[in-house]
Amino acid sequence: QVQLQESGPGLVKPSQTLSLTCTVSGGSINSGDYSWSWIRQSPGKGLEWIACVQYSGTIYYNPSLKSRTIISVDTSKRRFSLKLTSVTAADTAVYYCARYSMFYYHAMDVWGQGTTVTVSS
Amino acid sequence: QSVLTQPPSVSAAPGQKVTVSCSGSSSSIGKNFVSWYQQFPGTAPKLLIFDTNKRPSGIPDRFSASKSGASATLGITGLQTGDEADYYCGTWDSSLDSWVFGGGTKLTVL
Numbered sequence: 001q002v003q004l005q006e007s008g009p010g011l012v013k014p015s016q017t018l019s020l021t022c023t024v025s026g027g028s029i030n031s032g033d034y035s036w037s038w039i040r041q042s043p044g045k046g047l048e049w050i051a052c053v054q055y056s057g058t059i060y061y062n063p064s065l066k067s068r069t070i071i072s073v074d075t076s077k078r079r080f081s082l083k084l085t086s087v088t089a090a091d092t093a094v095y096y097c098a099r100y101s102m103f104y105y106h107a108m109d110v111w112g113q114g115t116t117v118t119v120s121s
Numbered sequence: 122q123s124v125l126t127q128p129p130s131v132s133a134a135p136g137q138k139v140t141v142s143c144s145g146s147s148s149s150i151g152k153n154f155v156s157w158y159q160q161f162p163g164t165a166p167k168l169l170i171f172d173t174n175k176r177p178s179g180i181p182d183r184f185s186a187s188k189s190g191a192s193a194t195l196g197i198t199g200l201q202t203g204d205e206a207d208y209y210c211g212t213w214d215s216s217l218d219s220w221v222f223g224g225g226t227k228l229t230v231l
Contacts (some may be wrong), residue, residue: 017170028169044224046123046209046224047166047222049222063219105156105172105177106172107172107211108156108166111165111167112165113165
């Protein structure tokens with residue numbers, strides 16, 4: 001059974017870069033059947049999709065965050081990563097990684113537990 | 122402001138039925154599969170409906186969904202207090218080349 005686990009600093013200073021990693025266990029990150037996404041949820045707010053990456057390197061970004069976002073995949077380490085630059089308090093959120101099933105569910109079928117990131121000096 | 126529009130809240134009594142609407146556009150819901158997610162406080166979202174109207178294994182048939190044009194609807198029958206959660210719709214937006222979520226709907230079982 002595939003599991004996803006987010007990791008990274010829980011506190012980031014304003015104007016710095018937020019860096020998170022999602023490690024995939026129990027399944028392959030190399031499969032062309034899936035893409036790998038980051039989603040965030042600000043306190044008391046709804047879900048906001050950030051970006052996704054396929055093992056082939058194909059990437060899609062949320063247009064509103066594209067200029068500050070870098071997503072990448074490291075198949076050798078079975079993980080994918082998110083970098084969000086020039087953060088502000090508005091980037092404080094729970095960050096989730098999720099697997100998107102491209103050909104069966106057409107949905108995010110596996111989610112990590114989420115990691116809380118606070119932007120504060 | 123979300124690309125997909127959901128009512129902030131819905132409520133109904135135990136045993137009753139409730140529906141949650143999700144309004145999008147011709148390039149989002151009108152063109153792509155819709156999925157629904159259930160989220161309890163402090164936990165990650167869980168896939169509830171995929172491919173617009175299909176349930177993953179383990180999801181009871183009290184949950185159903187449909188789509189008409191650029192709008193989708195989630196239905197829950199035989200409401201239980203354990204169904205109290207936030208519900209989100211989501212789909213791909215072919216114009217934005219981006220996944221989009223609704224703003225979420227809080228279900229209260231009175």
